[in-house]
Amino acid sequence: MLENEANPTLSKSTGLPRKRFYRARAHSNPLSDSHFPVPTSPCHVDFSLHYPQFCSSSDQIDSSKKIQFADIGCGFGGLLISLSTLFPDTLMIGMELRDKVTEYVKERILALRVANPGQYQNISVVRTNSMKYIPNYFEKGQLSKMFFLFPDPHFKEKNHRRRVISTHLLDEYAYALGVGGIIYTITDVEELGDWMKACLESHPMFEALTEEELEADPVVKLLSSATEESQKVARNGGQTFQAVYRRIMPAA
Amino acid sequence: MEETLIEEGETNKDIEVAPALIAVHPTQKSVAVAVGSDLRVFDFQGVSAVSLVDDTSGPFHKDSIRAIRYSADGNLFVSAGDDKVVKIWSTESWCCICTVPSEKRVSAVALSNDSLYVCFADKFGVVWVVDLDGFDGNQMLVNKKAAPLLAHYCSIITSLEFSPDGRFVISADRDFKIRVTVFPKKPLDGAHEIQSFCLGHTEFVSCLDFVFTSDYPQGFLVSGSGDSTVRLWDISSGSLLDTCEVGAKAELLESNGKEEECSLAITDLCTFPDGTLIAVATQSLQGIVLLSCDLSTRTLSITRVVSIMGEAFIPTSLGMSSSAGLLWMVTGVSNLHRFDNPPLARVRIVSGFEKSSPGDPTVLEDNEILGGDKLLEKLQGSVSVEEKVFLAAAEAVKTAMSNLLVKKQYSTEKREFRKRARNDRKIKQ
Numbered sequence: 070m071l072e073n074e075a076n077p078t079l080s081k082s083t084g085l086p087r088k089r090f091y092r093a094r095a096h097s098n099p100l101s102d103s104h105f106p107v108p109t110s111p112c113h114v115d116f117s118l119h120y121p122q123f124c125s126s127s128d129q130i131d132s133s134k135k136i137q138f139a140d141i142g143c144g145f146g147g148l149l150i151s152l153s154t155l156f157p158d159t160l161m162i163g164m165e166l167r168d169k170v171t172e173y174v175k176e177r178i179l180a181l182r183v184a185n186p187g188q189y190q191n192i193s194v195v196r197t198n199s200m201k202y203i204p205n206y207f208e209k210g211q212l213s214k215m216f217f218l219f220p221d222p223h224f225k226e227k228n229h230r231r232r233v234i235s236t237h238l239l240d241e242y243a244y245a246l247g248v249g250g251i252i253y254t255i256t257d258v259e260e261l262g263d264w265m266k267a268c269l270e271s272h273p274m275f276e277a278l279t280e281e282e283l284e285a286d287p288v289v290k291l292l293s294s295a296t297e298e299s300q301k302v303a304r305n306g307g308q309t310f311q312a313v314y315r316r317i318m319p320a321a
Numbered sequence: 322m323e324e325t326l327i328e329e330g331e332t333n334k335d336i337e338v339a340p341a342l343i344a345v346h347p348t349q350k351s352v353a354v355a356v357g358s359d360l361r362v363f364d365f366q367g368v369s370a371v372s373l374v375d376d377t378s379g380p381f382h383k384d385s386i387r388a389i390r391y392s393a394d395g396n397l398f399v400s401a402g403d404d405k406v407v408k409i410w411s412t413e414s415w416c417c418i419c420t421v422p423s424e425k426r427v428s429a430v431a432l433s434n435d436s437l438y439v440c441f442a443d444k445f446g447v448v449w450v451v452d453l454d455g456f457d458g459n460q461m462l463v464n465k466k467a468a469p470l471l472a473h474y475c476s477i478i479t480s481l482e483f484s485p486d487g488r489f490v491i492s493a494d495r496d497f498k499i500r501v502t503v504f505p506k507k508p509l510d511g512a513h514e515i516q517s518f519c520l521g522h523t524e525f526v527s528c529l530d531f532v533f534t535s536d537y538p539q540g541f542l543v544s545g546s547g548d549s550t551v552r553l554w555d556i557s558s559g560s561l562l563d564t565c566e567v568g569a570k571a572e573l574l575e576s577n578g579k580e581e582e583c584s585l586a587i588t589d590l591c592t593f594p595d596g597t598l599i600a601v602a603t604q605s606l607q608g609i610v611l612l613s614c615d616l617s618t619r620t621l622s623i624t625r626v627v628s629i630m631g632e633a634f635i636p637t638s639l640g641m642s643s644s645a646g647l648l649w650m651v652t653g654v655s656n657l658h659r660f661d662n663p664p665l666a667r668v669r670i671v672s673g674f675e676k677s678s679p680g681d682p683t684v685l686e687d688n689e690i691l692g693g694d695k696l697l698e699k700l701q702g703s704v705s706v707e708e709k710v711f712l713a714a715a716e717a718v719k720t721a722m723s724n725l726l727v728k729k730q731y732s733t734e735k736r737e738f739r740k741r742a743r744n745d746r747k748i749k750q
Contacts, residue, residue: 100475102728104736109497110520200474201496204518209559230445230475236511237447237472240502244515274513319514 078176085180088145091173096221097166099200099231105168107197111208119193120160136160136207139245140216141199141233144297146174146192148218150181151295153192155287163194164206171196200233203241210247214288217265219298222258234265236272243274246316251278255292255311257302262310275314283313337725339385339402340588340637340718341653341666347395349642351412354700355386356664357655360400362415363696370699377420377461379406385655388429392436397453399439401427407441407467409453419462421451431481431490438508440470440490442478447471448492450508468509471502477726480529485540489516489556493526495726499544501556517559524548525726528589532614534596541616543599545587547727551601551612553621565621567601567610586722591639591648593674598624600648600671602636604719609636609650609671611682627671627682633708634669635715646674648682651700654714665702667711 078090108114116136117124123134138156140148143163152161165171174194181189197206220233229235234254242252252275254265269275283289293299293309302309342355351371353362360382362371375381384404391398391412401407403426409419425443432439439451449467456462476494483490483504490504490512499519502512524547532553533540541562542554549568552561568585585604592599599612599621608628612621636650653666670690673682687704690696694704731739 104731109523110518201476204498204500205520209515209517237469238474240471240513240515241474243513244518272513273510 079180083180084184086173086176088173091169093167093169099166099198099233103198103201105196107202108205111204111206111211114206116160119162119195120190122187122190123160134160135211136162137212138162138214138216139164139199139207139212140218142166142217142220143174143194144170144219146177146194147296147298147300148216148291149174149192149194150177150189151291152288153189155291157188157191160191161193162206163192164197164199165194166196166198168196200238203245207245209244210250212245213247213250215242215246215250215252216292217252217254218292218296219256219302220254220261222256222261224258224260229264232261232264234268236268239268239272239275243272243316248316248318250316251286251288252314252316253288253292253311254313255299255309257298257307257309259308259310262312266310266312269312269314273319274316276317278313278315286313289313338717338721339387339655340721341651341655341664341714342386342389342638343640343649343651343668344389344391344398345640345642345647345649346391346412347393347643349645349647350395352640352649352696352700353389353391353398353400354651354653354666354668355389355400355402356653356666356702357385358382358402358404359663359702360386360389361700361702363692363699364415365692368692368695370695371415373410373415373417375408375417375420377408377417379420380417382406382408387427388441390430390432392432393434394436397432397436397439399430399432399441401430401441403427407439407451409439409451409462416461418456418460419451419453419465421465421467423449423467429478429481429492431483433504434483434485434487440481441467442481442492444477446473446476446478446494448478448481448490452509469511470508471500471512473498473500479525479527479726480544482529482531482542484542484556485531485533485538491529491542491556493529493544495525495728497522497524497526497546499526499529499542499554501542501559517556519544519552519554519556519559519561521552521561521564522546522548522550524586527587527722527726530590530592530599532592532596532599532616534616537596537616540596541614541619543590543592543614543621545590545601547586547723549585549587549603551587551590551599551621553614553619555619562619563621565612565623567603567612567623570610570623570626586719588637588718588722589639591641593641593646593648594643598674600639600641602639602650604722605635605715607633607635609639609648625682627684629669629684632667632669633712633715634667635711636669637715637718647672648674652711652714653701654717663702665706665710666700667706668697668700 138161140163387402398410407421429442442448448470450470473494476496480493501516503514528545531540553563589602601610640649648671670685
């Protein structure tokens with residue numbers, strides 16, 4: 070941990086990055102033109118940089134292993150880190166638009182990998198606008214889970230088109246999700262919860278999970294406990310509204 | 322630096338011009354040219370200029386027309402543009418049968434192959450659909466409303482096209498993307514099933530068309546882009562089959578003299594009905610590049626360049642009928658107010674593509690054109706047009722296109738500078 074002494078942004082005791090050095094604004098405009106590099110197509114993404122251990126030992130493991138979980142707007146990465154140990158053999162990626170937050174998650178994962186050898190090798194993060202560039206990262210039907218946890222509510226009606234769940238964007242998510250894949254959404258804003266549920270309910274390529282299925286899914290419990298945002302809501306005794314839907318074949 | 326920013330903003334309005342467009346009836350019964358808000362149609366059967374009849378709410382277009390197209394059967398014609406209306410015309414009477422309002426400016430139109438649906442795309446990336454069910458050819462359709470079909474997330478859609486078999490609708494945008502969507506049985510409920518994305522262009526996609534023959538009825542998609550390439554795609558998988566660097570060829574021709582251009586955008590392309598030839602118009606090239614497409618090996622290659630001699634003619638739009646073997650070209654621009662009113666355009670025709678008489682393609686002289694001076698006067702706005710008008714027009718179109726579609730690149734310093742003006746964030750010195 071010699072480096073840490075030179076690097077004040079990492080905590081001396083845990084080796085993890087300290088959030089205070091990665092302050093960022095709470096919102097980011099998804100409509101603005103992006104100035105970060107975007108891969109031309111999914112085959113242009115070099116995942117060996119993201120998952121060095123999985124790729125170096127690719128002789129034993131299926132070398133065509135692909136990312137299966139995507140956390141859209143991963144924020145500070147709480148969910149990814151919980152999922153990482155729950156599904157150690159599944160590659161997952163967080164997508165975040167805010168530059169500094171992405172940097173934080175990157176540092177956090179690297180620090181966790183150092184502190185827990187062999188663990189946290191299956192998670193990574195990219196800075197991107199997932200409302201625009203999902204097809205640049207994932208092939209058709211590649212994903213099995215997508216997460217939209219505590220997205221920006223965009224209360225004003227004129228800003229509703231900035232919401233990350235909308236009928237038109239669900240078409241793209243349905244493209245990236247394989248049949249049977251699950252989309253998880255949760256929010257502490259009732260209005261947005263209703264909106265997301267209504268969008269999913271009316272979409273011909275999604276159906277709601279039954280109560281029993283929700284009960285049996287270990288991931289559902291994480292929605293309201295794993296992320297920084299959900300912990301904040303819990304601290305303040307707030308209510309949450311979730312919608313969990315499965316990608317289905319549309320009725321012909 | 323602040324001053325320059327403001328200046329850019331002010332000049333934007335002046336250079337926001339629309340290129341002249343051309344569309345040819347599938348069996349060449351008529352030809353239409355749009356310049357600015359002017360829609361000009363010439364009828365070959367009567368060999369006369371057509372006067373349009375528009376009794377719908379707001380007659381004729383009020384602002385630049387951005388897209389025109391005939392239906393596959395030739396019975397309908399659609400025009401739309403910056404005035405946020407889509408007009409559907411009967412080509413029999415040249416009467417406007419329907420005016421559909423749009424929330425935003427319209428950037429592209431397409432008609433389904435069975436002519437039952439009109440699709441149009443707006444500048445915010447939403448594609449809308451209007452059903453023409455029940456239209457028998459004469460009556461006017463009132464109160465038609467468009468329903469949202471699909472959307473690209475807040476990106477300008479540059480081109481819309483139906484696949485030859487009618488199963489898919491293809492939309493291209495300025496974010497380098499081409500989306501292939503299954504055209505549903507009930508389009509008014511939206512098109513939710515995405516077949517594929519064709520990704521590979523590294524700049525805005527400007528134009529789309531299909532090559533298909535009787536051997537390959539499902540056809541292949543060709544696209545032109547601001548990255549100066551033309552690419553060939555398999556739409557069912559979205560895979561890139563071939564890339565042809567057309568801009569490099571055009572640059573070679575142009576390099577004999579003037580300044581070096583970084584890349585020349587493809588402005589329009591047009592496939593020939595026999596499915597092997599593609600005509601490509603490029604910024605700054607006085608003429609067209611002909612590509613041939615080998616459907617069995619799925620490759621594109623440049624066959625030749627047809628230069629236009631004796632005139633500085635850089636086409637802004639190409640059109641072709643499916644029967645006559647003539648390639649129509651137009652150049653012009655909506656409102657270069659310092660030059661003319663009404664706006665002028667220039668039309669040229671290339672002939673010699675018939676398979677039966679394999680001669681070199683030649684550009685017809687004005688006196689060889691069917692319809693002669695009458696046609697030119699109608700479509701161009703005047704029989705003879707000064708050359709300098711068109712050089713200026715081509716230049717204006719080029720600037721407008723790059724302003725509209727190319728992503729602005731700001732240096733890090735400039736971005737930091739702009740951030741400094743933000744009042745919610747203080748930079749610690």
